[in-house]
Each structure stands twice: as C-alpha cells, then as structure tokens.
Amino acid sequence: MRYSQLLIPTAKEVPAEAEIPSHQLMIRAGYIRKVASGTYLYLLLGWRSLRKIMEIVRQEMDAAGAQEVSAPILQPHELWQQTGRDVDYGPNLCVFTDRHDRRNALAPTAEEVITSIVAAEVSSYKQLPINLYQINEKFRDEFRPRFGVLRSREFIMKDAYSFDADSPGLDKSYQAMYDAYCRIFERCGVKYVVVQAESGEIGGTGSQEFMVPTPVGEDVIVHTADGSYAANIQKAEVDALPKAAEIPDAPAMEEVHTPDVGTIEAVCEFLKTKPQEMIKTLVYAAGEAEEHVYVALVRGDHDVNEAKLRHFAEPGTQLAGERVIVEMTGAGIGFAGPVGLAGKVTKLVIDHAVAALAIGTTGANKSNYHMRNVVPGRDFPLAGENVFVGDIRNAVEGDTHQGEALTFSRGIEVGHVFKLGTKYSTCLGATFTDEAGVDKPCLMGCYGIGVNRILASAIELYHDKNGIVLPAAIAPFEVIVLGLNNDKPEVVAEAKRIHDELAAAGVDVLLDDRDARPGVKFKDADLIGIPVRIVVGERGMKEGNVEIKRRTDAKPSAIAAGDAVATAMELLRGPAEAAKEQSR
C-alpha cells in the first residue's frame, strides 16, 4: 500500500488526555482516535493490527475444535433476568428501552444467548461436546473508562462457550482452551503469566486469568517467589494469622468519648493505638430495601475483599447506605462496632485476622464513641448460627500462602478461562439425555480474550523513545519501504519494485512514497512501529545498495538492492520459510 494515499495521522505532540505509553503512542502513531469517553475509532494501522490478532485467535480456536458463530449484540433484557445477571452486572450492563417499550441489553458477554440456543438445539449426549465462539464488539458501561482502549465501554472480545456431558469432558474442553490461549499469546508475541482468579459476575467453579505483566496494569497479581502460586488479588488466599496469646484478666470493655473522630487514622491518633489493633466494622446489604444486612469485620490495617465476602453473602450485596448503617448500629457513620450486633444482622462475617486478635478497639455503635479492650469471643461471638470466621480480606505485604511469602506485581488481564459448571445450563434449560436416558444439564466452560487489550499491552511491553515496537505477527505492516528522493526516478522505481515484489510474495508492505523530507519518513516509520524497514535512497543507489534494519536494530546494514526482498523475508520468516517463498 502507498502511504501517500492513506490516512495515517501521526503527531509529534503527546495528547493531553493520555497518561500511559500505549495510549499516548496509539494516538500519536495514528492507530486510534477517541470518539467519546471509552469509545474509539480504529484507523487503518490500529485496525490492521487488530485484524491480525483476531486472525491468530480464530486460527487457534478453530484448531482447538471450537466453531465460530456470531451472536447478536442486541439482546432481550429478559434473557438476563432469567439468569439473574441483570442484578449481578448491575449498572455495567448497557440497557435501553426501545420504541415498543421493550427492554434490551447490549451484550457484555454472551452466556445467555449461546446457552439458550444450545438448550434449543442440543438434546443428546451424542451432540456433545460442543464449543461455540465469536469475535465481536462487547459493551460494558464502565464506571470509569480509562487508559485508552484498556478499559473502554465498547471493545472487541473473543468469547467461547463449551458444553460437555460430564466433568472429565469439561476438564478436557477447559484444557484445550487453556492450551490454545497459551499458543495465541505466544504467537502474538506478548509475555504473559497465568494466575488463579475470582469468577466474578460470570460465576462458576474455577477460573484462571492470563495477565500481561506491566506496571500500568489495573490488576494486582499476588505470587510466591518461585511462582508456584500466582493469583489475582481478588482471589489470593492468605494463611490465617496465628492467634495472639490470650491476655489473662483482660480488662473489661470500656466506652471512650472520641468526638468527631471517625476514620481509623484519626481514632488511632486520638486513642494512641495502632490500626493493627483496630477492628473495622463494615456494613453491607442486599435485597430491594437493603433488608439483608451483612456485617464484615477486618483489622484496621486490612481491606475487605468484596469478592471473598460474597462467598458468605448473596448476589448483589454491596456497601449499605447510610440509612441502614444508622438503623443497624444506632450511630452515625464511623462508629459501627461488632458488640451486640450479631443478633441483629443476617450474617456476621469475621476475618481470620480479627479472630486472631487478643484485644482491640472498635466503634461503640454510638456516635462519637469507641469501645476499647474488646476481646473477640468474649465481647462478640466468634461462632454461632449466623457468625462466620473466614478469609475476607485482601492479601497485604507480609502475608503468606501455605507458608510461602507473597509478593505483589501488576498486570493487564488479556484472557480469562472459566469452568462454569451448570449455572447457566440449569437456568436456561440446556440439558441433554445421556446414555442411560437421564436428562442432565450440560457442564459449561467459557473463555474470553480481550483483543484490543492484546494490542495495547503489546505496545505497553514493546516501545521505546521513538515509538511503537510491535512483534511482526501483530504489526499493521511487516515491512516499510522508504523511498527517500521523490525527484530521482531510479529511487522511486526501485522502492516501488521492492514494494511490489514483497507484496507479491505475500508480505504486508507499506511504501512511503510521500513527498516529504527523509527525516519525516524516518520518524514516522519508527513511531508506527513497523518491524522491518528498507531505505532506498540516492546515496545507496549509486552503489546499487539499499539499507535494511529491524525496528529493534540500532543501525541499518547496506545490502545489494537485488537482495532486499530475500533479506526482508528472511528477517521476517526465517531462512527456511524465505527460501520456500522465493521458489514459489
């Protein structure tokens, strides 16, 4: 293709709205333009890159035995009510009412539609296993879109859904997808790590995430030094802390006046205590009128992990409103405590670390008062019908998992594989008749890949001060040919010849035939990140030479113009493949 005829709007200046390198570079290199918050237009370069990623995904999915379909993005809201995910997804689900007053959802994922089709069309074990996938736009009304295409409201996702007759079958389907994912990310040339993950709104029995490790990632990865255990912070299990030695004759609880002192820090300062000795009392609620109340206790220096808490609570549970807190505790926000609360709530869920405290300080359920010398087990129950002790907090520095110290890093989630079990097949009637004539729900798995995120995270991994340095497999073009002197017919002709021959050999090649100064062409070639660059200039042509350089090379090498095509092929495909192409 000829650069002079294409819209590749590169920019010298860093766009004000972009913070992270991949976002800045995608705009500067003319890959994308923003249309509105969280929605982007892909221009030629960005789209070509996405197409290559999609093609790799498609090939590997097909090879793994999945079949491509296309489900509508516009879906009846009713379908989402059937599985209860209208509630689980909450405001992230894009919903609108059409002219006939019907409620519709824009698909953030497609378990419901796919499962209901399988429910209608599959009735025998002989039709299983089956794996349907698609690659298309998905919609999520994110609280806060950010980082360019890394968290956008509209994005491209590959989603696959497997249906099996039994558990070993599901394991096999899951493993096939897992393996395909490894191949996909390897072929795309991005580094990745696999971590244990929380199933989140999708639900199900187990899941793993594929993460690209980079400091700008939004996800926190928790892992042991040897990598034998790695998990998303949402999931990372921490060992219970050892129970503190009991204090003999611990003093009785005592109410203390703490006027206008609500936060942990302020209380610690005021009472001269430490966050590690505070008990935080968080009130959660579920139900239409927030009538189900879940109280979570964690240490003052710890954070509640809502994903973990949900294992003890019902779907839709979230932090309670002020009304509920005031009703429950009889105090304003900031003064809740566990003493006397167990009888009044649906469940009292206590983190291990709180149960391990010998003595602590907490809210007094009375505005402007705290309670000190509170002994877990004495002053509030650690067991009972509605009292639970468990792991409900985020891992922190110093925690261990099965005795191994945990460390923290960041990553971008680019893929996620789930074992769903029968959650959706039961709701939507995706059952089959087995050999014995018994009706059973299908065992499902689902598998997602964020296509745009692969591109953005590859740029995040691979860039330098001059611009993007994409792996050849996903670069918009494989080779760029710079014709340096438009006023020299022999230069123009030679650049065109090299371009045409490479194109004929099946190489994605871009010819920079613009009537621009050489410096401009060099800068743009670097910025847009084409892996191989061939320079045809008057200077070299005098010797019959051109220059060739990989984007990653520091310096170009001069080669005979006649060897340019073969050399480029070799750099891209390796010697064997290049020879094969040549002999065709």
Next chain:
RNA sequence: CGGGGCGUAGCUCAGCUUGGCUAGAGCGCUGCGUUCGGGACGCAGAGGCCGGAGGUUCAAAUCCUCUCGCCCCGACCA
C-alpha cells in the same frame, strides 16, 4: 457516585487573578521560493459563535448561575 481539574485554531497550550483596543504562540494546513539521509528555512495566507444557555455590565474568553463534555484521584477503611 464523591472529590479535584480542564474545555480558547486540526493538535499542544498562553491570555482569565485585576472585564476594555484587531484573541495570541508553537506544531499542523495552503501557496511561492530555497532546501532535501533523522520531524528544514523564508515570505505570504487560511483557519476561532473562547463548549452551550442565561445573567451582571456601557463593555465578558475574563465575573456570577445553570448545563454539557472530557481528564485525574477515590470509590471498602466506617
């Protein structure tokens, strides 16, 4: 959703505090000329309802109110 910030040329921004003259710069764009191997230079030019609506005033990009959009931080620390 809470807090903060920003909307002025295609892009990056100055001007606003303390209202006043023809609203500016750099990049980009157009034309001409000189240049031509790492984002050239000169000359000439085009391009703005100063996000929108209302208000104050003799006078508003500038002050006030409302509104829309965008960005950042937080959103669980009680």
